[in-house]
Amino acid sequence: MKKAARDPIVREHVAYLRLRNRRPVTIRSRARLLDALFDYLGKPLLHATEDDLERWQNSLRVTASSLGTYTTHARAFYTWAYERDLTDTNLARALVVPRVPRRQPRPISEKDLSTALLCSTNNPQLRMWLILAAYCGLRAGEVAAINRSDVRIADDGGAFLLVHGKGGNERVVRMPPMVLAELKSFLRSNGPLFRRPSGTPWPADQLSRQVSIFFGSIGMDWTLHCLRHRYAARLVDIGADVRDVQALLGHASLSTTTVYLSQATRHAASSVDLLSNEMKTPTLQTA
Structure with a gap:
């Protein structure tokens, strides 16, 4: 009620x-x-x-x-x-919206992701949330909003997912065959895929909190959004075009996506070091 x-x-x-x-x-x-x-x-x-x-x-x-x-x-x-003339003045006009500094991505480590997936096997719904964030790049609100009709199964064993993103913006993301295989048990009925014990859909904030509680219970301080960061960082690592990553993440601005290039810079460090090995050390010429 x-x-x-x-x-x-x-x-x-x-x-x-x-x-x-x-x-x-x-x-x-x-x-x-x-x-x-x-x-x-x-x-x-x-x-x-x-x-x-x-x-x-x-x-x-x-x-x-x-x-x-x-x-x-x-x-x-x-x-x-x-x-609507319900007040004489705009009472909130003096409220200042704070400037939010851009946060650097914090992708979950591959080791911790594997551990989390293993520990979540007894909770299929939560495990699916982790998979959708880590392998499809979904936000908590986007996971909570998935309906059966949003999943379009393809002939190649995978699927395409209509994602209801921030600000009412929609995008389509690829759902790999292994992800679809995990999701199939949730596709047996129409309507929202993920529901609370009461039968009502999960609100985004509660879904996110459930994931944070789970990570805390296994001694980790990750959040669901860290799995989305992992998705983006891994795409950049394997050479995906940054504009493709922007579209897959649903970022309105390319500058928001380019923060993930810092991850590529870190992974390229050894190559940069090898390049410097070609540098010749100057020596003093003796007369």
Whole structure:
């Protein structure tokens, strides 16, 4: 049974988001954020002041990335309220969206990936999440969003997967035959492939958290996203064109993908060292 929003205005805002055909994961994230903000304020969201919202933002003890996400949701809600004359001013206009520094990729090691896959054999659903991230490059939200109709089986034993990516962008990725073989037991019914014990689809954040808990239970500090990093780094290592990698990852900007070239630079270190062996050491000529 769905929990009702704590402030009636949230239901109105959610209806607007659905009318705009926003992604379900975006709607759920927005509603959860607004419920949490309502709890912090202790009064209706439209009764907040700019000072209230600044105090709320300053009270958050999360990463810069999460802070940016929460702030963006709050700004979007209050901009919507202002445009509909529900408030006299745009209350969130003073909220600053933090600049998030680009993080270097942290791909899981091949040894730890093998160990994780072995340790997950008793949990087929979680094991499949690991495989889809490590061998198809999917994000947690993209794994959670897979429906049976998104999997198109090919004649060569593999398949092609329609991925519902960030910002409503879709892409098609190759699913190798070995990955499809692992997935086949999940293709017997229509609808979402991965469901909680209650039968409802996994929310992306909970799916990601389950993977992090699993890694912690086997003494590792990896996340599901580290397996996506591994996918990209391995593609670069074996010579895939960086623009092909960009398309497979669903990156809007090529500059986001080129961070994986640093992995190729590391692997090429021995070749660079060999090249320098050709350098002749100058010697002093004696008269």
